[in-house]
Amino acid sequence: MTRQRLLVISAVVLFVAAIVLIVIVRQRAARHITPQALAVPVTAPVKPGRKIKALLFYVSMDGTKLTGVEREVAYGDGHAEQAQQIVNAQLAAAATPLVSAIPPGTTLRALYLNEKGEAYVDLSKEVSTAHTGGSQDEALTIYTIVNALTTNLPAVKSVQLLVNGKEVDTLAGHIDLREPLEKNLDLVEP
Amino acid sequence: MPSALRLSLALRYNGPVLRRTALVILLLSAPLFSQQNSFIVLTRDARRAIATTTVNEQDYVALDDLAAVFQLTVREDAIGGLTVGYKGKTILLTPDQPLASVSGRVVSLPAAPIRNAARRWLVPVDFISRALSLVYDAKLTLRRPSRLVLVGDLRVPRVQIRYDAIGTGGRLTIDATPRAASTMSRDGDQLTMKFDADAIDAANVTGAAAALPGAAAQGLIQSVRMADAVTLAFTVGPRFGAFKITSQPSDTSMRQTVDIASGAPGQAPDATPAPAPFPAPPPDLSALTPSAAPVSSVRTIAIDAGHGGDDEGAKGAEGTKEKDVTLAVARKLKAALESKMGVRVLLTRDEDRNVPIDDRTAVANNGKADLFISLHANASWRPALSGATISTALFEHQAEQAARALAPELVPAFGGATRDIEFVPWDVAQIPHLEQSATLARVIEESFHDHVPLAMTPIDAAPLRVLQPANMPAVLLEMGYLTNPDQEKQLAGADFQNTLVQALVDAVVKFRDAMDDERRAAAFPEAAK
Numbered sequence: 001m002t003r004q005r006l007l008v009i010s011a012v013v014l015f016v017a018a019i020v021l022i023v024i025v026r027q028r029a030a031r032h033i034t035p036q037a038l039a040v041p042v043t044a045p046v047k048p049g050r051k052i053k054a055l056l057f058y059v060s061m062d063g064t065k066l067t068g069v070e071r072e073v074a075y076g077d078g079h080a081e082q083a084q085q086i087v088n089a090q091l092a093a094a095a096t097p098l099v100s101a102i103p104p105g106t107t108l109r110a111l112y113l114n115e116k117g118e119a120y121v122d123l124s125k126e127v128s129t130a131h132t133g134g135s136q137d138e139a140l141t142i143y144t145i146v147n148a149l150t151t152n153l154p155a156v157k158s159v160q161l162l163v164n165g166k167e168v169d170t171l172a173g174h175i176d177l178r179e180p181l182e183k184n185l186d187l188v189e190p
Numbered sequence: 191m192p193s194a195l196r197l198s199l200a201l202r203y204n205g206p207v208l209r210r211t212a213l214v215i216l217l218l219s220a221p222l223f224s225q226q227n228s229f230i231v232l233t234r235d236a237r238r239a240i241a242t243t244t245v246n247e248q249d250y251v252a253l254d255d256l257a258a259v260f261q262l263t264v265r266e267d268a269i270g271g272l273t274v275g276y277k278g279k280t281i282l283l284t285p286d287q288p289l290a291s292v293s294g295r296v297v298s299l300p301a302a303p304i305r306n307a308a309r310r311w312l313v314p315v316d317f318i319s320r321a322l323s324l325v326y327d328a329k330l331t332l333r334r335p336s337r338l339v340l341v342g343d344l345r346v347p348r349v350q351i352r353y354d355a356i357g358t359g360g361r362l363t364i365d366a367t368p369r370a371a372s373t374m375s376r377d378g379d380q381l382t383m384k385f386d387a388d389a390i391d392a393a394n395v396t397g398a399a400a401a402l403p404g405a406a407a408q409g410l411i412q413s414v415r416m417a418d419a420v421t422l423a424f425t426v427g428p429r430f431g432a433f434k435i436t437s438q439p440s441d442t443s444m445r446q447t448v449d450i451a452s453g454a455p456g457q458a459p460d461a462t463p464a465p466a467p468f469p470a471p472p473p474d475l476s477a478l479t480p481s482a483a484p485v486s487s488v489r490t491i492a493i494d495a496g497h498g499g500d501d502e503g504a505k506g507a508e509g510t511k512e513k514d515v516t517l518a519v520a521r522k523l524k525a526a527l528e529s530k531m532g533v534r535v536l537l538t539r540d541e542d543r544n545v546p547i548d549d550r551t552a553v554a555n556n557g558k559a560d561l562f563i564s565l566h567a568n569a570s571w572r573p574a575l576s577g578a579t580i581s582t583a584l585f586e587h588q589a590e591q592a593a594r595a596l597a598p599e600l601v602p603a604f605g606g607a608t609r610d611i612e613f614v615p616w617d618v619a620q621i622p623h624l625e626q627s628a629t630l631a632r633v634i635e636e637s638f639h640d641h642v643p644l645a646m647t648p649i650d651a652a653p654l655r656v657l658q659p660a661n662m663p664a665v666l667l668e669m670g671y672l673t674n675p676d677q678e679k680q681l682a683g684a685d686f687q688n689t690l691v692q693a694l695v696d697a698v699v700k701f702r703d704a705m706d707d708e709r710r711a712a713a714f715p716e717a718a719k
Contacts, residue, residue: 059571059572061572062572062575062646063570063571063572063574063575064575064645064646064647099571099572100571101571132504132569132570132571132673133497133502133503133504133505133512133569134504134568134569134570134668134671134673135566135568135579135581135652135654135666135668136568136570136579136668137569137570137571139652140571169547169548169655170547170655172503173496173497173501173503173547173655174566174652174654174655174656174666175652175653175654175655176653176654176655176658177655178655179586181586181653182586
């Protein structure tokens, strides 16, 4: 009876030890993977070829403004294609310590540029559904795109954001999006 | 577990560091269990006081006192639960839980039931409005600031008295909300105002005579007191000469303006037998301002509880939703503004539902609100950010110029004449009010100092969709950051919400007074000097 008990206890101890070992190994593996995942360059997708230098915008350290960072962006043939490349670079995950004001998972569906210099940037629904919901963050999200296009492409005078192909009142309930917006450098830290 | 026991365990296991903390807790908590006060229960033919005890700033009432007043039965079961019965309906209470199950429906209470030193069960006074009112035959209304419980459909207008010195005379402004007619008469040194109501709710006029400092200094009105449940009695001073009363009814309230002229210096009121109410000739009534004086600049306030329904707004890590915080604060703010200022308050939503953004501003514009406050809670990609922000609307430069260039148009009127009609384009209606909105934002910021944490840059302007069409001074208040763990706890708690509401009421009073002074100065430049 005593031997049987000892066997059962040993089996339980071994089982627990095995579980703990597995958890530790998985945690270490995860820690090892994280830096690589964050290291995706902002200029993704990377493809060999011509590049231009562009000023991209990220959340400032104090969280209240945008900060401009110079990055290489794929060359685009013509204003509209170049605008697409800039937006795509802006939507890509930011490498630490940069923090992007674009909600994760947001993709560019289409981009139009008219003769008045108004760019229409059609973003996927995540720009709205995955947003933090703060009014300040909403302004930072909007002007990340507006400023990236108007600062780097003089041909773009103003930008209107569309969500899933449609005009929207706001992204998260605060900032008016029904008209194209002009560059706003008040939101960019000096 | 009782708190004393919990503390002794902490001392046993954690040594000197905790001992200091425990001592501080005991010292702090001692005076919080002391205050005694009462609420008045008003029925159509009776007034009855029920004692309340204040514990940690929460008013409690004894359950057996409520049982006596409202014919309830109270039963305590073996496991400590409490069953309150009324005509076959039951309310279940559990000690330690700020909840009540009312005929199977769970309602929240601001605090759990507690037992006092005399082993009597105490419940928060909100138990009356949140739980008892759901089972009681007659309507129950709790007016916490006035410490009143109204039983049945009683007409109990809130009465607010204000005194302004004008030259050697003065003006009493008496507002009754909801509207109730009143008559004034003079009998010797008493000027009485009787209201057509079941009772009046004059929280600032208690049983004892309250002074009206400006009026007493001028020798016009010495004091004011409640003569009976529906009558205010003003004791006139030695310089009181004559009075003239003007009624200004609005949709929701009745304003009585009593212009008082001073008599000969040193003349006692009883020296001249006064043929009330209009003694003739009034000594210097002509010196008084015209009776058609401008009414208060802030009579209706629109409060917008941001987000709602499937639009949850920002969300904290612990699950606090912006839509819930904004609704809770909006309800509290409405109650506080109505009871303290006697103003009409419109809510853009009073339940958890989605309201299109333009409909929110439409509530304010169509309700002819004099002020619009949109309540929100912030979120940031940087979780350390904290503090409140007050925002005003911002317009693209061209839109602002175009709107300012709009002139009133002449349109035909009856009889072949023309008249000016001001066309206000919806999207830019806020532009003429931007200056006053900025003043409101500054007043709120001042009022928040030392009470509500402010962000690094507490005032800003943004193209905010809900403010742009507002045809009145308007601000959007981000009360704090839900993405900051400490602030999430604060925003979800009653203490912070109450402090914030009080600071907002103070700000609105200050803003109203400033606007009233501006109007008065514009209407009577001489008096303003």
